[in-house]
Structure formats: C-alpha cells, structure tokens
Amino acid sequence: xxxxxxxxxxxxxxxxxxxxxxxxxxxxxxxxxxxxxxxxxxxxxxxxxxxxxxxxxxxxxxxxxxxxxxxxxxxxxxxxxxxxxxxxxxxxxxxx
Amino acid sequence: xxxxxxxxxxxxxxxxxxxxxxxxxxxxxxxxxxxxxxxxxxxxxxxxxxxxxxxxxxxxxxxxxxxxxxxxxxxxxxxxxxxxxxxxxxxxxxxxxxxxxxxxxxxxxxxxxxxxxxxxxxxxxxxxxxxxxxxxxxxxxxxxxxxxxxxxxxxxxxxxxxxxxxxxxxxxxxxxxxxxxxxxxxxxxxxxxxxxxxxxxxxxxxxxxxxxxxxxxxxxxxxxxxxxxxxxxxxxxxxxxxxxxxxxxxxxxxxxxxxxxxxxxxxxxxxxxxxxxxxxxxxxxxxxxxxxxxxxxxxxxxxxxxxxxxxxxxxxxxxxxxxxxxxxxxxxxxxxxxxxxxxxxxxxxxxxxxxxxxxxxxxxxxxx
Numbered sequence: 001x002x003x004x005x006x007x008x009x010x011x012x013x014x015x016x017x018x019x020x021x022x023x024x025x026x027x028x029x030x031x032x033x034x035x036x037x038x039x040x041x042x043x044x045x046x047x048x049x050x051x052x053x054x055x056x057x058x059x060x061x062x063x064x065x066x067x068x069x070x071x072x073x074x075x076x077x078x079x080x081x082x083x084x085x086x087x088x089x090x091x092x093x094x095x096x
Numbered sequence: 097x098x099x100x101x102x103x104x105x106x107x108x109x110x111x112x113x114x115x116x117x118x119x120x121x122x123x124x125x126x127x128x129x130x131x132x133x134x135x136x137x138x139x140x141x142x143x144x145x146x147x148x149x150x151x152x153x154x155x156x157x158x159x160x161x162x163x164x165x166x167x168x169x170x171x172x173x174x175x176x177x178x179x180x181x182x183x184x185x186x187x188x189x190x191x192x193x194x195x196x197x198x199x200x201x202x203x204x205x206x207x208x209x210x211x212x213x214x215x216x217x218x219x220x221x222x223x224x225x226x227x228x229x230x231x232x233x234x235x236x237x238x239x240x241x242x243x244x245x246x247x248x249x250x251x252x253x254x255x256x257x258x259x260x261x262x263x264x265x266x267x268x269x270x271x272x273x274x275x276x277x278x279x280x281x282x283x284x285x286x287x288x289x290x291x292x293x294x295x296x297x298x299x300x301x302x303x304x305x306x307x308x309x310x311x312x313x314x315x316x317x318x319x320x321x322x323x324x325x326x327x328x329x330x331x332x333x334x335x336x337x338x339x340x341x342x343x344x345x346x347x348x349x350x351x352x353x354x355x356x357x358x359x360x361x362x363x364x365x366x367x368x369x370x371x372x373x374x375x376x377x378x379x380x381x382x383x384x385x386x387x388x389x390x391x392x393x394x395x396x397x398x399x400x401x402x403x404x405x406x407x408x409x410x411x412x413x414x415x416x417x418x419x420x421x422x423x424x425x426x427x428x429x430x431x432x433x434x435x436x437x438x439x440x441x442x443x444x445x446x447x448x449x450x451x452x453x454x455x456x457x458x459x460x461x462x463x464x
Contacts, residue, residue, distance in 0.1 A: 001104050007126045007164045008099040009117050009246045039388040070388040072195030072432035074152040 027088055031058060034087030035065040036075060043094040050091055097144065098160055100128065112168075117246055119238065119266055123168040134163035137173040138180060139444030147180060147447065148187025152194045153255075155248050157183055159447075162243060169239035174217045175232055178295060179239050181440040182207050182269075184447070185297040186240065188436035196299035196433040197250040200257045201331060203299035203427035204264025205244070206340055207237050208411055210272040210282035211293025213440050219271035223415030226270055226303055226342075226422060237269030240297075262302040264424075275348055275412040279358055282411045286437055293440040296409060298340055299433045300424040301330065308347060309419035314354040317347050318361060322368035324423055326401050328379035334371050334399035335389035335429040338407040341365065342422040344414035362405035370398035389429050401425075409435055 033054055035047040044065070055061045064086055066079045075083075083090055103111055108125045112118050124130070135143050140159050149156030159180065166179045186193050186205070196203055209219055220230035228234070244250040252258070258265070274281050283294040304324055308317045321341065326333055343351070343361075351361055373383055373393060384391045393399055402408055407430060414420060426433065441447070 001106060003102050004105040004108060004125055005100050005102045005127060006108065007128065007131055007160075008101055009112075009126060009161075009164050009168060009242075010115075011247065041384070041387065044386075070431050072192055072199065072428065074194070 031088035032062045034083045034090035036092035037067045038071045040071045126164040126167040130167045131163045133173045134166050134176040138176050147183045150194050157247050161247050165243035166239040170235040177440050181295040181438045182240050184438040185436040190434040191436045192433040197244045198255045200259045201427040202258035202261040204268040206298040206300035207269035208296040213293035214271035221271040221273035221413045225413050233269050234267045237267030272411045273413045294437050296437040298435040299427050301427050303422050303424045306421040314351045325369035326371040328376050328381045330425050332429045333401045336400045336403040337429050338426040340409045340424045342413050344421045345416050346419045347421045348412045362408045366402050366405045369401040372398050
C-alpha cells in the first residue's frame with residue numbers, strides 16, 4: 001500500500017466546545033425591549049406579539065424596533081450599536 | 097498554510113466522503129504538487145493572500161485554498177486564473193455571498209466566461225454547453241461550489257439551508273459563443289477590452305429551456321422569452337430581480353438580421369416582462385405589504401420582473417437545432433444579490449489589496 005499526502009480542504013480550527021451566553025442582568029423598572037425585524041414575511045407582527053407578551057410579564061416596558069435592509073443582509077453596524085446602547089434585551093432571529 | 101494529512105492512497109476517496117469534504121462525487125486528491133501546479137500557472141508568489149472575504153461570516157478564501165479546491169474539482173492548471181476571477185467576483189459585496197450561497201431558495205452559482213481565454217482552455221460554448229461533457233465548464237463551476245462548502249461553510253446541515261437546491265449547485269458554468277457582428281461579446285458590452293476575458297457570476301434558479309421553433313419574427317421570439325421572465329411562480333417576478341438570457345444561434349440570428357441591437361433586446365425584455373398585480377393575484381400570488389421588495393406598481397400599473405435593461409445578462413451560446421434558447425432568473429430580487437464581473441488576470445498580475453471587506457466595484461465597468 002502506498003501513501004499519499006494531501007492538503008486538508010477545510011479549516012482545521014476546531015469549533016468551540018461550549019458557547020458562553022451573554023451576561024444575564026437585572027432589568028431596570030422599565031426596560032427597553034429591542035426588536036430586529038429581518039423583513040421576512042410577518043416577522044414584524046410576530047416580534048410585536050412577543051414584545052407585547054413580555055411587556056405584560058415584566059409589568060411595562062418600552063419597545064424599539066429596527067428593520068434590516070432585507071433578510072439577506074446583516075444588521076448595519078450603526079443599527080447594532082444603537083440597539084446595544086438603547087435596549088436591555090433584544091429579540092431577533094425570525095425566519096420564514 | 098493549509099494543513100496536510102497523509103493517507104493510504106486507497107483510502108483517500110472514502111476519507112474525503114466520510115469527512116463531508118466532497119459534493120457527493122469523487123475528487124482528485126489535492127496533493128502539494130498538484131496544488132503548486134495550479135498556483136504556478138497563475139504566477140502566484142504568495143499563496144496565503146486572501147482573494148476576498150465575507151465580512152458577516154469572518155470567512156475568506158486564500159489562493160492556496162482556491163487551488164486545493166480547483167484540484168479536487170478536477171481542473172487543469174490552465175483553468176486556475178478563471179477560477180480565481182470567479183472567486184473575486186463572488187466576494188464582490190453586490191453578489192452578497194453571505195446569502196446567495198446559502199439561502200433556502202437554493203441558488204446555483206452561475207458562471208459565464210466571456211473572452212478568448214474561454215476558447216483557449218477549451219470551454220464549451222455550443223451544443224450541450226450547460227450539460228455534461230466538457231471538463232473546463234464542469235470543473236471550474238465545481239471548484240467554486242466545493243470551496244464555498246468547505247471553506248465558507250455553505251454545507252447542508254450547516255449554513256446551506258436550501259429547501260431543494262438545484263442541480264446547478266454542483267456546477268453551472270459555461271462560455272459565451274461570441275456573437276456575429278455587429279453584436280459584441282458580453283465583456284465588451286460590460287465595458288472591457290476586446291482582448292480581455294471576464295467571469296460574470298450570478299445566483300440563479302434552474303435553467304428554463306426556451307422553445308421558439310416556428311416564429312422567425314424577432315419580436316415574436318422575444319415576446320415568448322418575456323412571457324417566461326414574468327412567470328408568477330418565480331420568486332423575483334414583480335419584485336425586481338435579474339436574469340441570465342442565453343440566446344441560441346437561430347434566435348440571436350433572427351434578432352441580428354432584423355436589426356435589433358443588444359440594448360434593444362434588453363430594453364424590450366425588461367419592458368415586456370413587467371407584470372400587473374392582477375396577473376400575480378390571478379395566479380394566487382399575494383402582494384407584499386410593507387415588505388422589502390417595493391411592490392408598488394409603476395405608472396404603467398405594473399411591477400418589474402427586472403428593474404432595468406442592465407439587469408439582464410444577455411449572452412449568445414448553444415448549438416444549432418430546432419430553435420432553442422435558455423433562461424435562468426436570479427433566485428431572489430436584486431436587493432439581495434446581483435451579478436458581478438471580474439477580468440481574468442494574466443499570469444503574475446497581483447490581486448489588488450482590497451482590505452478586509454474585499455473589493456467593492458460596480459458590476460458593470462464604468463458605472464457608479
């Protein structure tokens with residue numbers, strides 16, 4: 001049997017075994033809920049229903065919403081910074 | 097530097113299959129010698145240079161990684177400059193590889209090669225140019241998809257969420273058959289020099305064969321094609337997409353003989369593929385409300401299937417027969433992704449230093 005040396009076609013970097021979640025913080029009396037509408041059909045309506053449910057559970061909250069250019073584009077850096085500065089929790093990740 | 101591994105020669109294929117490193121077909125083992133031969137033809141002096149990156153993913157492809165996948169796909173070294181140009185086009189921000197490679201819509205990475213290098217490396221522009229039988233056509237397209245899968249994460253079960261995919265996701269690459277005068281080649285139409293060779297890359301749905309075998313009137317032929325472009329079942333119809341329109345020799349010949357210019361063909365197809373909300377609704381297509389695709393009718397009461405004539409990539413290819421052309425729509429409206437074009441660099445010409453975001457240039461040379 002002969003041996004052959006080949007180049008490995010994938011990045012050899014191992015994926016992290018664990019993922020560290022964001023720090024859970026105590027919410028202020030009236031937190032700000034951030035919604036990121038990815039522009040998929042009905043995403044905004046679903047996010048607003050979730051926000052309304054959360055407002056009821058928390059006992060009041062303000063809601064801010066940003067829209068991506070489209071589902072195929074990431075949030076603009078300025079939008080992400082603005083959301084991080086204003087919101088205490090953010091809901092995103094809505095698909096079709 | 098890409099890592100190496102040493103295997104029993106008889107185990108190479110099964111090892112690559114077991115690791116998910118292939119597209120389902122056997123590959124040519126990427127030995128250092130074969131990879132070096134690729135890089136040498138392109139005159140590469142530093143194989144670790146990034147061709148481009150997808151900023152949203154923090155992933156890019158080096159010249160060496162491109163060469164590894166060109167070998168795996170079965171490319172001859174002479175094809176490698178075309179492969180590099182295809183990657184350059186893929187990393188143009190307008191192509192939006194982040195989405196175009198992985199969307200649920202299952203876009204193929206369509207590649208059109210226009211210019212003398214296509215002929216020099218033996219690409220097929222005629223009979224069966226979208227099918228089997230030509231090594232350059234098949235392996236150049238395959239190299240791009242293999243690298244997208246292995247290096248950029250566009251793999252089923254990971255980032256590639258295609259509901260169905262399409263056969264063109266294995267390879268969708270062909271050469272333009274230069275049209276008879278006075279029509280010009282695609283690369284000349286895009287503003288490049290006659291001696292240049294370009295690679296145009298588009299995210300495409302599957303190909304529709306367009307039959308028009310009884311009508312010798314150019315306008316009649318083009319009306320048939322416009323009807324295909326406004327099919328309500330195509331996602332981008334009425335939402336403003338792009339289109340690859342490949343005119344076969346009979347259809348291109350009728351257009352040329354009857355005095356149509358390429359610009360007139362594109363303008364006609366753009367105008368006649370507009371569709372009314374009523375036509376969409378009659379086919380059960382609901383109009384988006386407050387959606388991202390701007391489904392507000394224009395002054396003619398209709399919506400664009402392609403917003404401008406320049407959103408139609410018009411090329412000539414295919415072989416003589418009963419009268420066939422071919423068409424593939426972009427898989428999504430152009431706000432999500434657009435065609436991009438790069439010139440094939442002669443051996444030794446360095447890549448531009450584009451910084452971490454890749455090279456952002458207009459897909460049509462000379463436009464802003």
